[in-house]
Amino acid sequence: MAEQQGRTASDVVMTRIGQGVLLHHAGDREEARTRFLDLWHEIGEDGDPLQRCTLAHYMADTQDDPVDELAWDLRALSAARELTDDGPTGPETGAAAAVRALYPSLQLNLAADYARLGRSEAARAHLHQARGAAVALAEDSYGDGVRAAIHRLALRLGESGPGAPGEPGPPRRPD
Numbered sequence: 001m002a003e004q005q006g007r008t009a010s011d012v013v014m015t016r017i018g019q020g021v022l023l024h025h026a027g028d029r030e031e032a033r034t035r036f037l038d039l040w041h042e043i044g045e046d047g048d049p050l051q052r053c054t055l056a057h058y059m060a061d062t063q064d065d066p067v068d069e070l071a072w073d074l075r076a077l078s079a080a081r082e083l084t085d086d087g088p089t090g091p092e093t094g095a096a097a098a099v100r101a102l103y104p105s106l107q108l109n110l111a112a113d114y115a116r117l118g119r120s121e122a123a124r125a126h127l128h129q130a131r132g133a134a135v136a137l138a139e140d141s142y143g144d145g146v147r148a149a150i151h152r153l154a155l156r157l158g159e160s161g162p163g164a165p166g167e168p169g170p171p172r173r174p175d
Contacts, residue, residue, distance in 0.1 A: 052080035
């Protein structure tokens, strides 16, 4: 019973995050940011790592200042690591698998943040991490979109190589 209540509460939080994303995509960035911040205060710094990762990942997109965007993206990565690096829920949970699928995007966002801030070495380091994590992406529109964004940022940073469309990349995960 308590486990079901926990899942229901988690579902409610994820639904509220989704509502904020819809607001942001509809052009109401300020309202999305306000709702995300309210939800962040409810979850707390020590709240569920998957919720914090997801919320911080989307909160970053609503920021006007690139330094603030970087701070939120770093929070998202930190929460993701709690789930995948022998954190409290361990690497074998469904949440860890979900976060592993987000890693390429998390690393790509950090690379883009650092590039905007003129920190090209940090941008390249996170781009390399995004390329490595991209093996976890499915062969679907989301995966294709993230791989294409990795390639575009690589070109912007004056790089090419594995993971770029039409070029040999790391081996794909077996299905």
